[in-house]
Amino acid sequence: MDLIAVVVAVTDHAPSVLTVGPANALPSGPFELGHRSLQFGLRTWVEQQTGHQLGYIEQLYTFADRDRIGEERQQRVISISYLALTRAEHAAGSAKRAWRSWYDYFPWEDHRSGAPSLISGILQPRLLAWANGAGQDVERRERLQRAAIAFGFDGRDWNEELVLQRYELLYEAALVEEATRASEQGGSILISGTSMIADHRRILATGIARLRSKIKYRPVVFELMPPVFTLLKLQRTVEALSGRLLHKPNFRRLVEQQDLVEETGETTADTVGRPAKLFRFRHAVLDERVAAGTKLPLSRA
Amino acid sequence: MDLIAVVVAVTDHAPSVLTVGPANALPSGPFELGHRSLQFGLRTWVEQQTGHQLGYIEQLYTFADRDRIGEERQQRVISISYLALTRAEHAAGSAKRAWRSWYDYFPWEDHRSGAPSLISGILQPRLLAWANGAGQDVERRERLQRAAIAFGFDGRDWNEELVLQRYELLYEAALVEEATRASEQGGSILISGTSMIADHRRILATGIARLRSKIKYRPVVFELMPPVFTLLKLQRTVEALSGRLLHKPNFRRLVEQQDLVEETGETTADTVGRPAKLFRFRHAVLDERVAAGTKLPLSRA
DNA sequence: TTCAATTATGCTCCAAGTGAGTATAATAGA
DNA sequence: TCTATTATACTCACTTGGAGCATAATTGAA
Structure with missing residues (x-):
């Protein structure tokens, strides 16, 4: 075990x-x-x-x-x-x-400077080739749809939570090194990120996906922050995890109206521009708040 | 294993x-x-x-x-x-x-006919007694808060997803039979639902919690439905799982605007009142849709 | 000293989503 | 024919979330 x-x-x-x-x-x-x-x-x-x-x-x-x-x-x-x-x-x-x-292991996951050219330049054509290589027509359409959803082809939105689905697609299409280990054909096209031993990269993908999902409804980001931080530092951390950029005013609004942080009274001194207030996490919220977020049309009756 | x-x-x-x-x-x-x-x-x-x-x-x-x-x-x-x-x-x-x-095992979880009297009548006073029995004052306040959040005391909302937290509270407060097994004191107050062997009731609580959460963002309810059903049947099923009543028009709107179902063209004949259209699950959505639900203030930049 | 660059912070707007209520349609049975 | 019952459609108010703009406070260069 x-x-x-x-x-x-x-x-x-x-x-x-x-x-x-x-x-x-x-x-x-x-x-x-x-x-x-x-x-x-x-x-x-x-x-x-x-x-x-x-x-x-x-x-x-x-x-x-x-x-x-x-x-x-x-x-x-x-x-x-x-x-x-x-x-x-x-x-x-x-x-x-x-x-x-x-992102060394998953270079296609970092969209903070826009969608990486790796996707449209290399992954997309190879995934399409893989999909079109399917025997049956049904299978072909299914592969195309899976790839389009996972990677946001055909004008679809990018969904940063689909880390595992993307890795599995690349695995099936033999675009990651791990996929070619079992067969004898050996390292055909090792394009997609650094690989790991055994199935560790798959486990990592699972972890990233879980974390990207969790930061949206539980205040776990603060486990990664120092005791005192600015709101921009907090934003940059969330951006690093989710691999996308956030809207600054709206991010502040979200954090503040949820009472996640409190001011320390201090401000930063070492930076350029206007000094930022320093905040600390309100540990009390761990007791107070519980993942709310109902999506059911409830009735008060 | x-x-x-x-x-x-x-x-x-x-x-x-x-x-x-x-x-x-x-x-x-x-x-x-x-x-x-x-x-x-x-x-x-x-x-x-x-x-x-x-x-x-x-x-x-x-x-x-x-x-x-x-x-x-x-x-x-x-x-x-x-x-x-x-x-x-x-x-x-x-x-x-x-x-x-x-609900035989968790009678306090069924709120379809309002909050069960079991809660305010028995559980609440015993939980308060348990909380007040804490040694330290900090511990006492923490217990009170946990109980209030989990069971919706002090005018708080009922959160149907906290199945496990509620069971664990009752366990700690020795209000479920399982809690008194280890100690020799034996069956003091076996009030709260049918118990199960070993830790099976705890596992069941975990499963219920997971399911109550999952039906909100994945179309898993249909695994529990017959191939053809009315919208009211579907609603009643969700209500049975979540333990609360839903607002009928809004529930229909939600289901329809997500394109989860399609009409069979048939209607029910066996019921009282106006016959209802019969629907079937659109299995295609399993491929098409992926749990959306972003809560981050994203930027298009 | 002044101005440009940079970062922080507050505010408004709009569109979509959601809770809630009301109105109308179609059936069975009295 | 009327009533009870269920189905279905529509409206409205309020909240939420994406987006953009305006202003404030600092550093450093002109």
Whole structure:
């Protein structure tokens, strides 16, 4: 039984993921008898292994691949993956681990300067070719539609939450390195981002998708912020995570009217332009607020 | 390694969960080597065990309790829980299993006829007593706030998604039978709903919460509907799941403007009053639509 | 000293979405 | 024929979210 962690921090406009070893791998370790619980086990050895105190931890997914068979005992290896949020400063240095921007692994996911040319230049034509290579006509149309929805072709909106769907499409179309491992044909077209060992990039995609979704209805961003920050810093962090730019006045309105932060009374001094007020997270909201957001047409009756 | 299933169907205004054995238990079984994947394993033996074809399946949570220790080998038992949706008619009869309304287990969750008197009559005073029994004043206030948010005290809105939080509060306050098992004091006040073996009621609460949340942004209700239905039937199903009443005109508007259904051309004949048009689910939406719902103040720039 | 550049902050507008109520249509049964 | 009952359509007010503009406060260069 393995525990695998997607540990995320945001440093200077780059959303980073913690990797270990020379190859690109997510930190992982066995679940041991001494551990009080799964979460506690994860917390323990991530701190041992990387010197990182984890703040927010959330379970992602449990899987048991066919490939993942233990050697001696005839037993399937189960992997339980987690998403963890922390701040990069929390760590002491070590040669074995490194922070790396998650856009190294998913370059098509960063739309802060518009849609990357990688998409229209390379991914789109190859995905279309893959779709048209389908045997049946129904299958062909289905592939075209999936690609169009996931990547926003044909004038569709970009949906930043579809990280996993996009990765899976590229995998099926053999446009990521992992897809060509099993077959003997070997590295045909290694265009799309840095790959990781085993299925770690897929797990990372799951984590990013979960985080991009979660920041919209739970105040988890603050786990990635220093104790005191400006509203623009907060905005830049959300932008780094979601991979898109936000409308400044509306972002402030959203944050303020939800009472997520309070002024410290101080202002920044080190920047150009008008000094910004400094804020801190109102920890009380963690108790007060609960994910509201009903989409059902309720009746008061 | 165990797989545990929360199998849900809706029959005649009652949201039902599939239980097995004389005691109240969720169907569960071991994950075996022959199984292609976890989901496949679950599907296989639920069908064997209960004769039920499962439609939609979704992983809930994986846990490894301290209590859950295997006998011979010194190894922790891992449980992976799933939410599965089906239709009650899909099954052949069997003495070993039974459908049971989930409001038998959580009577405080059904608000279709207003807030149950159980809440204000029994739960609220006992929860307040429990909160006031806290040692420290901070702890006391925290308990009061948690209870108020979860159950909608002090004029707060009822949030139907907080199923798990409510169950956990009642557990902490020793108002459900499960809480008194470990201690020797034994059955003090078994007021709150039918209990289940081990932690199955907690898993059921997780499943209900997930489903109540999911119906708001994904068209999963249709997994519980017959192929053809009226809009009112559909509404009643959603109401059964969410435990609250919906506004009829607005519910129709929501369903229609999202193009979730299409007319069959037929109408009902067997009912009183004006015959209703019959609809079927537009399966195409599963491909077309993707959970939209952005809450970030995006910028087109 | 003045002005341009830059960042911060506050405000308005408009369109879409959502809660709520009302009106009309079509059936069965008294 | 009238009444009860269910279905269906429409209107209205209010909130929310995207977008743009105006003003404030600072730094640094002309």
